[in-house]
Amino acid sequence: MSRTGTNRSGEMEVFVQVVERGGFSHAARQLGLSQSAVSKLVSRLEARLGARLFNRSTRRLDLTAEGCAFYERAAAILADMDEAERQARRGEQPVGRIRLNTSASYAVHVLEPILPAFVEQYPQILLDLVLTDTVIDLLAERTDVVVRAGPLKDSRLVARKLGETPMWIVASPDYLHRVGTPRDIADLDRHRRIGFGYPREIEGWRFLRDGETVHASPAVSIQASDGETMRRLALQGLGLARLAAFTVRDDIAAGRLKPVLEDLAADDREAFHAVYTGQGGPLPARVRALLNFLAERGSVA
Template sequence: MKVVESGGFSHAARQPGMSQSAVSKLISRLETRLGARLFNRSTRSLVLTAEGCAFYERAVTVLSDIDEAERQVGRGEQPIGRIRLNTSASYATHILEPLLPAFCSQYPEIMLDIVLTDALIDLLAERTDVVVRAGPLKDSSLIARKLGETPMLIVASPDYLQQVGEPASVIDFDQHKRIGFGYPRQIEGWRFISDGEPVHANPAIGVQASDGEAIRRLTLKGLGLARLAAFTVRDDIAAGRLKVVLEDHYAEDSEAFHAVYTGQGGPLPARVRALLNFLAEHGTVK
C-alpha cells in the first residue's frame, strides 16, 4: 500500500526508514507468496497490474477494518459498553439500587447487566466482569476491592418473639427456629460470648432461602430468627419491624464486602474501572 500510495519504492522506503532495495525485496517476496505479479516495473515507471489493483483495493478494506477494530477497542479508554455485574440481592436492594441513577447519569454509555445471586460463581464461565460478595477472598487469580465491613445482627420480628419468647441466653436458642441459607456458608451457626467464653449456637433451621434479602423478608413475616447484615435491617430495627436479640452476648461478628474481578489478561477496560471506582466511593457498607 505504501508503494502504491507514494508512487515508487524509494518514496515508500522513506517513512519507515528502510532502503529502496529492502522495499523491493519485500514486494518480490509478497509476489512470490501470492503467485502473482503486483507491479509492472521499468526504469522509469511502476504500474499496478490487474492483480495488483485487486490486491490493493482489498488491502485498503482489510486495514481499514483493522483500524476500526482498534478504534473500537481503544474506546475502552472511555467508559463505554456492557458490564455484567453479579451481586447479592441484599447489596443490590439496600446499596446498589439507590446509586444507579447517579451512576447511569455519570456514565450514560455504560449498559449494566445485573444478575442477583448469593451463590459463588465462576467469573469467566459466567462472562461476568465484577462480582460483589461478602467474606474473604480465596481464589488467588481474582482481585478484590474492599467495599467496607458490616456488623452481623441476630434479629426477629416482635410477633415472633411474643409468640415464642425472647431468648435471655444462648441456651434459649434450643427453643427457637432460624431462617437459614439454602447453600453451604463459610461460617455455619452463630458466635456468642457466654460467661466470658466463646459459644457456638446453631438453632434448627425452620425455613431456608437462597439469598439474604429473601431471608430478611421471611424474618419480617415472623418465621424465625435470622443472622443478617446490619445495613440491610437498620431501617427495620428503627421502625420497630425487627428487634435485635442477645446483642450484649455477641462475639466479634462482621463481614467484609468486596468487589471481585479477574486480574489476568491485561489492563482493565475503562468501563470496569469506572464501576469499581464508583462502588469504592459510593457503594460501601457499614
C-alpha cells in the same frame, strides 16, 4: 512462528465470540462468517498455541482450563484495544457492557439508591445485573464483577473492599411475643431459625462469650436462597435471622424487627468485596469505572 504473518487479534476476536455466543454457528452469524470458517480459525488458534481450548461434543461446547485462562486475557486485551481506539478518536467516556453479579440484599439496600448516579455519570455503559447469593465462577458465568460478603479464597481473583457490616440476629415483635426473647445461646434451641439454603464459608452464628469466640448452629426451620428473602420471612414472624446491619436498620428503627442477643453478637462482622478476575493487571475502562464508583459510593457499614 513469526508474529507478522498471524492476525492474532482477529483470532482472539473469533474465539471470544464463540465463547460469548455459546457456539460456532452463533459466532459465525455475529461475525458474518461461515461456520466452517469460524471452526477452522479456532482450530488454527489451538494449533498455534499447542493447547485445546474447547471440549467439543455433539451437544455442548465447554471451555478447557487453558480455554478459560486464554478467554480471560483475550477478552481483556480486546476490550483494551477498543478503549484505546475510542479514546484516540474522540476521548470518549468508558463504554460497553458490564455484567455485575451481586446479592439481592446489596442490590436492594445499597446499589439501587446509587445506581441513578452511575447511569448519569456513565451513560454509555450497559449494566447487566444478576442477583444471587451463591458463589459463582466468574469466567463460566461471563461475569465482570461480583459483590460478595466473606473472605476471598480464589487466588485468581482480586478484590476491592467495600467495608464491613455488623451481623445482627433479629426477629419480628410478633414472633418474640409468641415464642419469647432468647437471653442466652442455649435458648436458641427452642427457636425457629431462618438460614441460607446452601453451604457458606462460615457456618453457624458467631458469638463472643468471656473473650472467646463461640459458634452456634441452631437447627434451620426455613431455608432461603438469599438474604433479602430471609429478611422478608423474618418480617412475617417466621423465626430468627442473622442479617447484615445495613439491610435491617430501617426495620429496627421502625419497630418492624428487634435485635436479640446483642451483647453476645457484638463482635460478629462480615466484610464485603467487589471481586474480579486477574492479578492486578490492566482492566477495561468500563470495569475500572464501576469498581471506583462502588469503592466511593457503594460501601457498607
